[in-house]
Amino acid sequence: xxxxxxxxxxxxxxxxxxxxxxxxxxxxxxxxxxxxxxxxxxxxxxxxxxxxxxxxxxxxxxxxxxxxxxxxxxxxxxxxxxxxxxxxxxxxxxxxxxxxxxxxxxxxxxxxxxxxxxxxxxxxxxxxxxxxxxxxxxxxxxxxxxxxxxxxxxxxxxxxxxxxxxxxxxxxxxxxxxxxxxxxxxxxxxxxxxxxxxxxxxxxxxxxxxxxxxxxxxxxxxxxxxxxxxxxxxxxxxxxxxxxxxxxxxxxxxxxxxxxxxxxxxxxxxxxxxxxxxxxxxxxxxxxxxxxxxxxxxxxxxxxxxxxxxxxxxxxxxxxxxxxxxxxxxxxxxxxxxxxxxxxxxxxxxxxxxxxxxxxxxxxxxxxxxxxxxxxxxxxxxxxxxxxxxxxxxxxxxxxxxxxxxxxxxxxxx
Numbered sequence: 001x002x003x004x005x006x007x008x009x010x011x012x013x014x015x016x017x018x019x020x021x022x023x024x025x026x027x028x029x030x031x032x033x034x035x036x037x038x039x040x041x042x043x044x045x046x047x048x049x050x051x052x053x054x055x056x057x058x059x060x061x062x063x064x065x066x067x068x069x070x071x072x073x074x075x076x077x078x079x080x081x082x083x084x085x086x087x088x089x090x091x092x093x094x095x096x097x098x099x100x101x102x103x104x105x106x107x108x109x110x111x112x113x114x115x116x117x118x119x120x121x122x123x124x125x126x127x128x129x130x131x132x133x134x135x136x137x138x139x140x141x142x143x144x145x146x147x148x149x150x151x152x153x154x155x156x157x158x159x160x161x162x163x164x165x166x167x168x169x170x171x172x173x174x175x176x177x178x179x180x181x182x183x184x185x186x187x188x189x190x191x192x193x194x195x196x197x198x199x200x201x202x203x204x205x206x207x208x209x210x211x212x213x214x215x216x217x218x219x220x221x222x223x224x225x226x227x228x229x230x231x232x233x234x235x236x237x238x239x240x241x242x243x244x245x246x247x248x249x250x251x252x253x254x255x256x257x258x259x260x261x262x263x264x265x266x267x268x269x270x271x272x273x274x275x276x277x278x279x280x281x282x283x284x285x286x287x288x289x290x291x292x293x294x295x296x297x298x299x300x301x302x303x304x305x306x307x308x309x310x311x312x313x314x315x316x317x318x319x320x321x322x323x324x325x326x327x328x329x330x331x332x333x334x335x336x337x338x339x340x341x342x343x344x345x346x347x348x349x350x351x352x353x354x355x356x357x358x359x360x361x362x363x364x365x366x367x368x369x370x371x372x373x374x375x376x377x378x379x380x381x382x383x384x385x386x387x388x389x390x391x392x393x394x395x396x397x398x399x400x401x402x403x404x405x406x407x408x409x410x411x412x413x414x
Contacts, residue, residue, distance in 0.1 A: 003036040087129040096126035117145035172211040213396020296332035359400035
């Protein structure tokens with residue numbers, strides 16, 4: 001509303017009612033205008049706009065550029081670190097509510113600028129996280145503005161977001177289809193796609209293909225992204241691409257490719273001096289030792305670098321994946337009671353959405369079944385073998401799914 005825009009601009013410029021009213025308006029009249037209880041004449045509007053140092057069109061037709069820029073700056077601070085994958089987390093919900101409260105008064109009076117499109121984009125994501133179906137309306141508005149301004153990178157992000165909303169419902173084939181349609185539209189309607197956006201699209205395409213178990217599509221997208229990155233000498237998402245490539249090689253039991261990409265990822269982590277990458281490489285290598293080489297004696301020393309113990313010798317702290325690996329390691333050294341104690345306490349993180357991630361954690365019930373089998377508790381062995389089997393049925397084939405099915409068939413054949 002006009003009155004609210006005048007009040008907001010006045011406060012942004014730290015002007016009192018008296019200062020804005022000047023010698024041409026009364027404080028009371030200006031207060032009524034700000035509260036939308038009185039409509040200013042064109043002469044008064046010209047005077048107010050002049051005092052606020054904005055144009056009449058900014059005041060009447062749309063929210064001013066200065067005001068919308070200020071709102072965007074506040075929004076970006078709240079949005080920093082925001083991830084729609086964690087839509088059910090309390091902190092995400094609270095951030096969404098704050099962002100919506102900030103943007104909502106301006107949502108229907110924005111201009112067609114980049115700032116407006118960015119606000120609409122963030123607003124749509126927050127609505128999605130709060131399970132409000134109207135998110136699509138505002139995502140579409142943001143996309144239209146980005147298309148008009150030929151802001152290809154931003155437009156690509158809206159398309160990726162649209163596909164991810166389907167992905168989070170675990171409709172992986174539909175998500176891939178939506179993504180491919182969005183990519184086709186972008187490549188057809190935008191004059192040129194910048195290198196970073198192209199790599200970003202290739203990376204997401206690989207991730208979507210991986211989710212449906214299409215190894216050929218995944219590998220093609222990965223190699224396309226890496227070849228183009230090397231050609232253009234850019235390193236955007238290089239770590240994510242190497243990570244995905246290493247996972248894909250591991251799932252397909254491709255030893256040479258796995259070692260190659262694992263080494264690349266480790267070099268990247270050493271270059272950044274980021275210990276998280278080194279830990280990731282180690283935990284991936286443990287999966288390799290278990291599932292491909294079968295060198296179980298090498299597992300424990302690697303895991304123990306990342307798992308801390310209390311005075312009673314129990315695990316005190318450690319990443320969930322490493323703790324899961326510890327449980328598996330105890331199984332392979334025939335410490336079945338210790339293995340069970342750890343594995344039964346492992347919970348599947350609630351933020352997982354990719355089938356590969358599900359496979360990593362769902363396999364815990366297979367190992368629980370194997371431990372119970374060794375301890376001659378066949379009822380419990382069958383129970384957990386069935387739990388794992390049911391979870392793996394909708395997931396694409398992988399080393400984890402193969403072990404699950406083999407274990408299930410072995411236990412139920414007895």
